[in-house]
Amino acid sequence: MTSAAEPTASAAPDSTYSLVVVSNRLPIEIEVSEDGTEGWRTSPGGLVTALEPMMRSSDGAWVGWPGIADRSFDPFENDGISIVPVRLSESELEDYYEGFSNDTIWPLYHDVIAPPRYHREWWEAYVRVNRRFADAAASAAAPGATVWVHDYQLQLVPRMLRDARPDLVIGFFNHIPFPPYGIYAQLPWRKQILDGLLGADLIGFQRLADAGNFSRAVRRLYGYPTRGVAIDVPAPDGKHRRVIAKHFPISIDAAAYEELARRPEIQERARQIREDLGNPQTIMLGVDRLDYTKGIAHRIKAFGELLADGSLSVEDVTLVQVASPSRERVGPYIALRDEIELAVGRLNGDFSTISHTAISYHHHGYPREEMVALYLAADVMLVTALRDGMNLVAKEYVAVRFDRDGVLVLSEFAGAADELKQAVLINPHDIDGVKAAILRAVAMPRQERLRRMRSLRRKVFDNDVDAWSSSFLRTLTEGAAVRPGIPDTLAGALKDLSRADNILVALDFDGTLAPHVDKPEDARAVAGTREAVQRLLDLDGVRVAFVSGRALVSLRHVSQPQTDVLLAGSHGIEVQLDTPEIELDLVTEELEQLDALARVLERISGSIDGTWIERKPAGLALHTRLATPRKAAAALKAARGELGTLLPGLTVRDGKDVIEFAVRASTKGDALARLRRHAGADRVFYAGDDTTDEDAFAVLRPGDVGLKIGAGDSLAGYRVRGPEDVPLVLGLIADARAAVAAEREAAAGA
Ligand code: GDG
Numbered sequence: 001m002t003s004a005a006e007p008t009a010s011a012a013p014d015s016t017y018s019l020v021v022v023s024n025r026l027p028i029e030i031e032v033s034e035d036g037t038e039g040w041r042t043s044p045g046g047l048v049t050a051l052e053p054m055m056r057s058s059d060g061a062w063v064g065w066p067g068i069a070d071r072s073f074d075p076f077e078n079d080g081i082s083i084v085p086v087r088l089s090e091s092e093l094e095d096y097y098e099g100f101s102n103d104t105i106w107p108l109y110h111d112v113i114a115p116p117r118y119h120r121e122w123w124e125a126y127v128r129v130n131r132r133f134a135d136a137a138a139s140a141a142a143p144g145a146t147v148w149v150h151d152y153q154l155q156l157v158p159r160m161l162r163d164a165r166p167d168l169v170i171g172f173f174n175h176i177p178f179p180p181y182g183i184y185a186q187l188p189w190r191k192q193i194l195d196g197l198l199g200a201d202l203i204g205f206q207r208l209a210d211a212g213n214f215s216r217a218v219r220r221l222y223g224y225p226t227r228g229v230a231i232d233v234p235a236p237d238g239k240h241r242r243v244i245a246k247h248f249p250i251s252i253d254a255a256a257y258e259e260l261a262r263r264p265e266i267q268e269r270a271r272q273i274r275e276d277l278g279n280p281q282t283i284m285l286g287v288d289r290l291d292y293t294k295g296i297a298h299r300i301k302a303f304g305e306l307l308a309d310g311s312l313s314v315e316d317v318t319l320v321q322v323a324s325p326s327r328e329r330v331g332p333y334i335a336l337r338d339e340i341e342l343a344v345g346r347l348n349g350d351f352s353t354i355s356h357t358a359i360s361y362h363h364h365g366y367p368r369e370e371m372v373a374l375y376l377a378a379d380v381m382l383v384t385a386l387r388d389g390m391n392l393v394a395k396e397y398v399a400v401r402f403d404r405d406g407v408l409v410l411s412e413f414a415g416a417a418d419e420l421k422q423a424v425l426i427n428p429h430d431i432d433g434v435k436a437a438i439l440r441a442v443a444m445p446r447q448e449r450l451r452r453m454r455s456l457r458r459k460v461f462d463n464d465v466d467a468w469s470s471s472f473l474r475t476l477t478e479g480a481a482v483r484p485g486i487p488d489t490l491a492g493a494l495k496d497l498s499r500a501d502n503i504l505v506a507l508d509f510d511g512t513l514a515p516h517v518d519k520p521e522d523a524r525a526v527a528g529t530r531e532a533v534q535r536l537l538d539l540d541g542v543r544v545a546f547v548s549g550r551a552l553v554s555l556r557h558v559s560q561p562q563t564d565v566l567l568a569g570s571h572g573i574e575v576q577l578d579t580p581e582i583e584l585d586l587v588t589e590e591l592e593q594l595d596a597l598a599r600v601l602e603r604i605s606g607s608i609d610g611t612w613i614e615r616k617p618a619g620l621a622l623h624t625r626l627a628t629p630r631k632a633a634a635a636l637k638a639a640r641g642e643l644g645t646l647l648p649g650l651t652v653r654d655g656k657d658v659i660e661f662a663v664r665a666s667t668k669g670d671a672l673a674r675l676r677r678h679a680g681a682d683r684v685f686y687a688g689d690d691t692t693d694e695d696a697f698a699v700l701r702p703g704d705v706g707l708k709i710g711a712g713d714s715l716a717g718y719r720v721r722g723p724e725d726v727p728l729v730l731g732l733i734a735d736a737r738a739a740v741a742a743e744r745e746a747a748a749g750a
Contacts, residue, residue, distance in 0.1 A: 004433035015263040016142045017082060020050055022133055022157060024097070026064035026085060027693045028078055030071075039063040040078055047150070050253065050465040052475070056080045058665050061140045062134060070091050075140075082198035082386050086136050088129065097124030101153040107332070108187060109176050110293045110387040118188055120451070123525040127156060127500065128183060130196070134160035134644050142659050143167055143195050146477055149200070160241070161200030168744040171476040176389040177248065178210040181217050191221050202250040202476040211245045218245075220383070239485070242721075248472045249419060250390050252465045257399035260372045269369070273320075277621060282317045283443050285378035286373065288385075289326035294334050295384035295411060296323060300359065302341045302384075302434040307351045307358060311439060312354040319382075320374065324365045330404040337363070375400040383410045384428040394423070397459045404453040406418035406439040409434075422452040474711040475668070486725065490718040491732055493705045497683045498736035500703070502514050504681035505536055505733060506545040506672055506696070509559050511689035513546075515723050515728035520550070523558045528727035531560075537564050543679040546734045547572070547671050549692055551617065552582050566678065571692065572671025573618045573664055578676045584617050586664065591662040593647055594618065601661070608635045619651070619662030632657070634737035659696045685733060687726060688716075 004619040031041040042048070047498045054060065061082040066073060069092075073085040099122035108116040134157045139503070143208035146169045149396060158170050184190060194217060197203055204209040211505055226231045233239040235434050260266055275469060277283060283546050284303070288294035303319050306312040310451045323340060327333045333583060344361045351358040366374075375381070381397040391414035396422070410416060410423035417425055424444075497503060544564035548555040552569025554575075567576040576582050586594065598615075600691045601622050605611040609629030613620050622639050624632035636659055643650055643661060653660040668688070676684055686696050689709035695714035697706040706716030709723060 005515035017059055017140050018142050018145045019055060019058045019060040019279070020063060020137050020141045020145060021150070021153060022063045022137045022147060022148045023047070024065055024101070024153040025205075025290075026062055026066050026083060026098070027081075028083065028224055028650050029694050031068035031597070033337055037730040039084075042079065046466075050469040050687060052081065053622060054469065055402065059142075063136045063140060063618050067262065082140075083139050084136050086133055091124050092129055094329075095119075095122045096129040097153065101164065102330050103332070104187075105152045105155075108183065109179050110214035111177075111179060112183055112186075113386050114177035114292050114295070116186065118186075120188075123189055130154055130156035131160055131616065133157050134164065137161055138164045138168075141168055146167070146171065146473070147474070148173070150472070153285050156196035156539050157199075157205075161195045162199035164535070170200045170476060171202045171204065171472065172197055173204040173248065173250075173472065174210065174389070175206070175208070177387055177501050178205055178213045178217075180213050181220055181445060184213070184217050185220075189605045190217070194218055194221055197682070198231070198243055199713050201243060202472070203243065204472050205245070206247060206581045207418055208247045208251055210389075210415075211247045229370070244475065246475065248468055248475075249415060249463065250392070251468045252392050252395045252399060252464045253462065253466070254395070254399040254461045257372065257396055257495070258402050260369060261376055261400040261402055266369055266373050267376060269373035273373060273377040276322070277318050277360060280318045280356070281315055282379045284317060284319045284380040284438070284442075285374055285397075286319065286321045286323075286382045286384070287374070288323060290323040290333065290337055290340065291326055292332060293385055295386045296321065296340050297343055298386070298428045298434060299382050299384040300340070300347060302431050302438060303345075303359070304350075305348070305431065306435050306438060311435070312442070312464035314353060314358045317442065318357065318360060320360045320362075320378070322362045322364070322366065322371075322374065349356050354696075371386065372400050375406075376407065378439070380407045380409060381412055382438070383408070383416070384426065384434065385411045385414045388416075394414075394420060394610050395460050398456045400452070401453055401457070403447075404457065405449045406453060407444050407624065408447055408452075408456060409437050409441050421465065422455040422459075430539065447487055483741075486720060486732065488730055490705075490707070490720070490729070491717065494732050495736045497685060497703070498733060499704050499738050500541075500681075502543070502679065502681045502683075504545060504676055504684045504735070505732075506547050506675055506678040506686045508668070508686075508688035508690065508696075508709075509546050509548045509550070509555060512687050512693075512721065513559070513723055513726060520554070521558065521702060525559065526541060526723045526727065529723075529730070530560075532727040533565065534562060536730060536737075537562055539734060539737050540741065542673075542733075544682065546676045547668055547675070547688075549668070552576060566675055568668075568671040568675060570617050572666040572674060574641075575671070575674060577675075588619060590663045593650070597643065597650065597661055599665065600646065601639060604635055604638050606639075611635045618658070618660070618664040618666070619660060620660050621660040623658045643649045667695035668692055669699040672696045672699055686716075687729070 028040045028042050028627040031039050052084050061084050063084040064086060066085045069088055072625050074089045099119060104116050104118060106123060107114040115210050133154055138161055139356045141147055147161060148171045150173055152174060158172050160169060161170055162196045217230060218224055218231055219226055227263060229244050229246040231243045233247060286299055288296055327350060344359050348358050375397045381678050383391055383394045385391055394408060394416040408423040409426055410420055411428045424437045424441055426434050428434060428503050510516060510523055513529050514523040517523050533544055536544050542691040543566060546559050546561055547568045549571050550569055552567055555567060556571045565654040574582050575585055595629060597620055601613045601620050605622060607611050608627060608631050610631060611622060613622055613626045624635050651662040651665040684700060684704040686700060687707040687709060688696060694715055700706050708714035708716035
C-alpha cells in the first residue's frame with residue numbers, strides 16, 4: 001500500500017509553482033523505522049492519484065501538515081511533486097484539528113448528528129492555523145497561479161489568500177456536506193466562514209443540495225445577489241467579483257480498483273475470506289471510518305432484529321464490519337467506539353455459534369489489497385450513513401465488481417445516492433426499511449443483480465476521479481478565472497494597434513456584442529455598443545465589420561448596423577461590403593455546382609411524397625419530415641448516391657429529417673480574410689466567443705489583436721468576461737486612435 005521515498009533536498013520551492021494544492025494532510029507522512037531513521041511514506045489516496053499527473057506536468061506543489069506535531073521540515077521534492085510542509089504544534093492539533101474541525105464543523109455540517117461544541121479558543125486556533133496555510137500557499141504560488149484548497153479544516157484560506165495575492169486563481173472543494181441554513185446558523189462564526197470561502201473563484205461541493213445550501217446562507221447572511229451557480233460578491237474597487245458555487249461529485253480511480261480486483265492473488269484471498277467465515281451463503285460487508293455519521297449502529301440494529309425474528313440465520317449470513325480507527329482523541333469518537341463494540345459484543349453473544357460468528361468485527365486499518373478482496377467476497381455491501389459528503393466506499397465496491405455481481409444497499413443521505421440510483425436506496429433511520437432492504441438484497445435474483453450493477457458501474461467509470469478533478473480545474477481556470485474588467489496587457493496591445501494606418505475592427509455578434517438568448521431573433525447588443533461602434537466609424541482609417549454564422553438577413557435584423565458597417569453572414573458565404581445588396585460570394589464553378597445540385601434534388605423531391613427542398617445561400621437542404629420512413633430513407637439514399645458521384649466535393653451535413661449539401665465550406669477565417677482585403681487594413685482586431693471564431697483567430701497576423709469573450713480554450717491572445725466588457729474595449733480603441741490622430745496633427749502642425 002505504501003512506498004517509501006527519499007526526499008531530494010535540492011528542490012526547495014521558489015515561488016514558481018503554477019498549481020498549488022492545499023490540504024490539511026500532505027499526501028505523504030513521516031515513517032520512523034526501528035533504528036530511528038526517518039523516511040517519507042506515500043499514502044496513495046484518491047486525491048493524490050487524481051492530481052499527481054497534473055501536479056507533475058504543471059509544476060505543482062502540495063502544501064499540508066505532514067502528520068507529526070511540533071516538527072518543522074524544509075520543503076522538498078517527493079516523487080516528482082514538491083512538498084511544502086506546514087508545522088502544527090500539539091496544542092494547535094487539539095484546538096484547530098480535533099477541536100474546531102472535528103468537534104465543531106464536522107458535527108455541524110453533518111446535520112448535528114452529534115452536538116457541535118463551540119469554543120472560542122478553538123476558533124482562534126482555527127484562524128491562526130488557516131493563516132499559516134494561506135501564507136505557505138501564497139509564498140509557493142507563482143504569479144497568476146491556480147491554488148486549489150481542500151476541505152472544511154481550511155475554509156478561511158481562500159479569503160486570506162485573495163487578500164494577500166489578488167493575482168491568484170483560487171478554488172475550494174468541500175468534501176463534506178454543507179448544511180441547511182437552519183443548522184448552519186448555529187455557528188457563532190457563520191459570517192466569517194462564509195466570507196473565508198467567498199475568497200475563492202470557484203467553490204465546489206459534493207451535491208447540488210450542498211451548493212444550494214451554501215448560496216442560500218450567503219443570501220441570508222450577506223444579501224449578495226445569487227443567480228444559478230453565480231454569486232456576485234462586492235469587490236474593494238466597488239465592482240463585483242463573480243464566485244461560482246457548484247457541485248462536482250468526487251469519485252475514485254475506478255480502473256485502478258478493477259485492476260486490483262482482477263489480480264489472481266486477490267481473488268484467491270476473497271475465496272479464502274469466504275472459507276474462513278465458514279462459507280456462508282451471504283456475506284454482508286460494512287467498511288467505514290469509525291464515525292457517528294456512518295450509521296454503523298443502525299446497520300447492526302437492523303441485522304440483529306433480522307436474526308432475532310428468524311428472517312436470517314448466522315449459518316446463512318455473516319456481517320463483516322471493518323471500522324477503521326479514527327479521531328481517537330475526540331470525545332464523541334471515544335464514546336462511539338464503546339457504543340458500537342457493546343452492540344457487536346451483545347449481538348455476537350446472543351446469536352453467534354461455535355462455528356458461525358454473526359458479526360466479524362475489525363477495528364483496524366487494512367491494506368488496500370485486503371479491502372478489495374473483502375469487496376470481492378461481499379455479496380451485499382451496506383452503506384447506511386446518516387449523512388455523508390459522498391461515500392467513496394460505495395463507489396469502490398462497484399468498481400471492484402467486474403463480475404457485475406453483488407448488491408449495494410446505499411443510504412439516500414450519502415452524496416453517492418445522487419448518482420448511484422440503481423443501488424437499493426434506504427433511509428437508515430427507518431430500521432424496518434433497512435431490514436426490508438437487507439432481505440431484498442439477500443434474495444435478489446441474479447438477473448436483477450447483474451442489471452443493477454452494470455448500470456452502477458457505468459456511472460462510476462464514466463465519472464472517475466480524473467474526470468472529477470479535470471472538470472473542477474477546467475471550470476476554475478476557464479470560467480471563474482476570467483476576471484471582470486479589461487486586462488492592462490490588452491489595453492497596451494490596443495494602443496499599439498491603433499498606430500496602424502488602416503484598422504479593421506471585426507466583431508462576432510452572438511455572445512460577443514449580444515448575450516446569448518433562447519430565441520435567436522431576440523438577441524440584441526448590450527447597451528453602449530452602438531455608441532462605441534459609432535465612435536469608431538467616425539474616425540479616419542478605421543472600419544468596423546460584424547461577422548456571424550447567421551444568414552446575413554438575420555444578422556442585419558438583430559444587429560441593426562449603421563450603414564458603414566461591413567457585414568459577413570453565413571460564416572462569410574454572404575457579404576455586404578459598402579453595397580446596398582447582399583453579395584453571394586460564389587465563383588462561377590460554385591454557381592454551376594449549385595445549379596447541378598438543385599436539379600438533382602428537385603428531381604428527387606418531385607418524385608417522392610412528403611419531401612421538399614430549401615434553398616440556402618450556398619447550398620440546398622432536402623427535408624423529409626413529412627415522408628413515410630421508407631420514402632424518407634429512399635430519398636436520402638438517392639440524394640447521397642447521385643450527388644456522391646456527380647459532385648463529390650460537396651459538404652454534407654446530416655440533420656434530423658434533413659440533409660444539407662453545400663458548395664462552399666466557408667469559415668469565419670475566410671470571412672475575415674475577405675474583410676481585411678476589402679478594408680485594406682494593416683492591422684485587425686477580432687472579437688468572438690464561439691469555437692467558430694477560432695477560425696478567425698487562426699488567421700490573425702503579428703500585431704493583430706484577438707479577443708476571446710468568456711471561458712474556453714482559445715487561440716486569441718486576450719480575454720474578457722462577457723459582452724458587457726466589449727463596448728469598453730471598443731471605447732479604448734477609439735480613445736487610443738483619437739490620441740494618435742491628435743499626436744499626428746500636432747506633429748504635422750509643428
Ligand atoms: C470524506 C467524506 C467523502 C477506510 N478504511 C480503510 C480504508 N478506508 C478508505 C475507504 C475509502 C476512504 O477510506 C473513506 O472514504 P469515504 O468517502 O467513505 O469517507 P470519509 O473518510 O468520511 O471521507 C466523504 C470523502 O471525504 C471524499 O471526498 O466521500 O463523504 O466524509 O477510500 O476505502 N482504506 C484502507 N484501509 C482501511 O482500513 N486501505
